[in-house]
Amino acid sequence: MEQNDRLQRLETFEAEALGFSGQLFRVALRVCRDRERAEDLVQETYLQAWRSFHRFETGTNLRAWLYKILFNVYHSGIRRERLELAPIEETIAETIAYDPPTPQHLTDEEVLIALERIPRDFQVPVVLADVDELSYREIADALQVPLGTVMSRLHRGRKLLRMELANYARNAGYQIAN
């Protein structure tokens, strides 16, 4: 009987949570920059989530909860591996005073290349906000940074993306509006 309960709980968990695996994976891919590591990160996230599923309040935001676990797992993994993120914010802030017009008619591949070129501290909020449509509050909770930081990273991230694209377009001889 106890096993039946466990099975039922697991099936409930799978039915409710596994649907977000695609969204979690695409964010994992942005932070890990490697498919295999991203898949490991998502697996680890789900295992952690399952372990604390009994603490999850039904009716609250499951997706936001999963994102939060994902970044927790990611950050604790980084500490273990002694990887460091370079302090990039200052250097970047100086380079983005100029906001060039956004080039048109770029291919999806070109957009992806540009996205991958921007530092992940900026890339991740852009994906969370503009692709997954998380609210600022949800992003702040998931990344465990203040709301103001989310807004400034998002603003700079979008600007950096446009700059990458403009540079790309200029080099490739694309016409830019204006």
Added chain:
Amino acid sequence: MVMDCQNFKELLDSYLCGELAVETNHTMLCHAERCCSCRSEMAARRQLRESLRRVCSREKMSDQAMENLRTRLRSEAGLGAGQSRSGDEVGRRSWFAGLFKMRFLMPAAVVAALTLLIAAAWSLYVLRREDPSNQQKISRLSSEQIEALELSGSLISESVGDHRTCAAHFVDATGPAEMPDSIRKYDSACVRLDKIAAEGAAGLLLRSAHICGFGERKFAHLVYTRDRQLISLLVTARDSQALKSGRVPPFDGLALGTQRFTSDHLALGAYQTIKRIILVVSDLPENENTALTERLAKPVAEHLRSAEAELEPEKRVGRLNLRED
């Protein structure tokens, strides 16, 4: 606030995310209408957002990784890998699993059944309504024809803008609403618009029926709510500004079906007749909005189509005064 190009570009991302206040949205759209470079910047950023979504959404976990995940979850839960599918547990837990599956399958079955029912009712309705001799031939449109019928960015922004700025005022309006008689001056075919649309408006509360304008465009506007969600049904002229090609090719509209878009987080569904475009704009997810458009706008399209067919071609121009100044 004075909206110059600098301000416009600073606010543009927030605008595209649907974060701005109604008044600011309006100011943004007014600026875009006047300023060609900001208009193209808006289009370029919108394209960029769409492209970003496409490239990110196509990334999927491999099947192998998903399978590994399930296996690991099962072992973490203290269950054998294949336990749920085989072994002597099956007999005991089958009713359990059956119940569980029912909970998830039932809604799907109900939706499927309802869809079939609606489809059947609709085809009966169309067959009954249309005299076979008068029945327009449904033909497959070529991609060039479909392209020629593509709605313009300005019509989409104007419809979304009108929904955002106008419909919001009526969220708490008390019904019953009725189309005012002044609609005759605007478009005589829209006189009973609220009654005609009522056919497909079950479950929706009509908050207002009126004529309004956004930018250069005028709309006959029905505002509905469902659980505090706003839904707009808009009827406007199918003029050269309404179509991307800038031309108005003649067509019966039947072959095209519902056109669907998402703009600034709002879903749009549209039908075209020879003279008019009927749009349903709401903050519902795109699929729900499309289903609603079928229900709400299709009877209106049918009505307008027959009204247009009744008019002689030469009288048609004289009697319809869709873009009154």
